[in-house]
Amino acid sequence: MVLEGLSSSLRETLRKISGSTYIDRDTIKDVVKDVQRALLKSDVNVKLVLDLSSRLEKRASEEKPPAGMTAQDYMIKIIYEELLGILGEPSSLKIEPQTIMLVGLYGQGKTTSAGKLAKFFHRKGLNVGLIAADIHRPGAYDQLEQIARSINVPFYGERGNRDPEKIIKHGMEKLADMQVKIIDTSGRDSLNDDLIKEIRGIKERFKPDEVLLVMDATVGQQAGNQARTLNEATGITGVIITKMDGTGKGGGALSAVAQIHSPVYFIGTGEHLDDLEIFNPKKFLSRLLGLGDLETLMEAFKDTQITEEQAEESMNKLMSGKFNLKDMYEIWEKFAQPGLMRKMFDALPLTKIPGASKIGDQDIETAQNKLQNYRYIMDSMTFRELEEPDIINSKRISRISKGSGRSEEEIRSLLREFKAMKKNVKAMKGNRGFKKLLKNQIRGGNFSLDNIPEFSENQ
């Protein structure tokens, strides 16, 4: 995955913060250094990194966390916000008739992206036409024509014509009925006056509604210069970062975007014409930091019967020491709802954490079976045992085992989990409710199947 290195070092930093007992000046300095190093290593522009780290340091030293939030969490929040600042505001292409021109150096993915965009608009119900104005690359005409044919959209090009403006003029006329016109232009292997003159000419003559910079995730520190120069020549209105499925460091392209203050509209995630994703900075960053796709996750919870009040109530009970097995049963019951676990795992970036094994349907089934068995066990407990689990001695365990058909070891394991859950939550000072617990756990990057029923923080 692109930004793999950045992702794992930032996650490490967040873990460090979560695990620290307090945040003092030295911790702040340490954290800022860590973040700095991680960003630089991923080719994020040096000046951006320096600006970001000084803002981080200033905010972390001066700002006070609001009531109910720990200094650790607040530090994480500041890092999140500052990184989000680099990624910019979410913005997307309007779904309406328009002319789009793609610019970028050789091999960045312009022609492929032209096809992806055509497919995108086509699917949204707009007529699309593709215009091949790349007069440099031998085979550019054929490549775009083939793409156009594969998605069944009209194409215009003139094989052998060396004047891109003439081709576009004819193309605009021929494709006048098309609601969206996409112009593929030439690249060069580096920035040169010839290229600048060519694309500036096209831009000034045809005044496209959007000029999209296509840049791949492998460009390093020189990305900023590329973006700036192309921006000066044509006024970039948005960016497509391609090859996000590769192993590029990604930081160069992302900083280039920040430097020209243009939004990233899409990311390319493969060679296929369907491999185009609308870019959402918050989602992207949450995944990068291993915070999970919190929004999606919270959406999943909204669909279930667990309201925040209910969760809050359980947590209050838990913390007051009055929490008993019956309450735990209730919570588990909610988790055992069909589909919820799948949704949770789909929303979480577990599969992208290096070393973490992919959560398969098998694992989910195992977890759900485990919950089911725990419920059988609890069904065999007396009312008093559920309310006061401490009285459950080995004699009682043996009785419960016979009644439920589950092994004594399983019952012990249930009791252990209950105790761990109680202890873990108690250890967390301040009641910030279920959401918070879940967030912390995800944040720690240690969200595992075993942790779910316990809601344990595991730090």
Ligand SMILES: Nc1nc2c(ncn2[C@@H]2O[C@H](COP(=O)(O)OP(=O)(O)OP(=O)(O)O)[C@@H](O)[C@H]2O)c(=O)[nH]1
């Ligand atoms: N893995 C992956 N490959 C991509 C992506 N986008 C484009 N490519 C590949 O990158 C290579 C170059 O893509 P093109 O679309 O031809 O790039 P271009 O900018 O038009 O290049 P020139 O015409 O030479 O200027 C092709 O092999 C594409 O299949 C992407 O998002 N992911």
Ligand SMILES: [Mg+2]
């Ligand atoms: Mg091309």
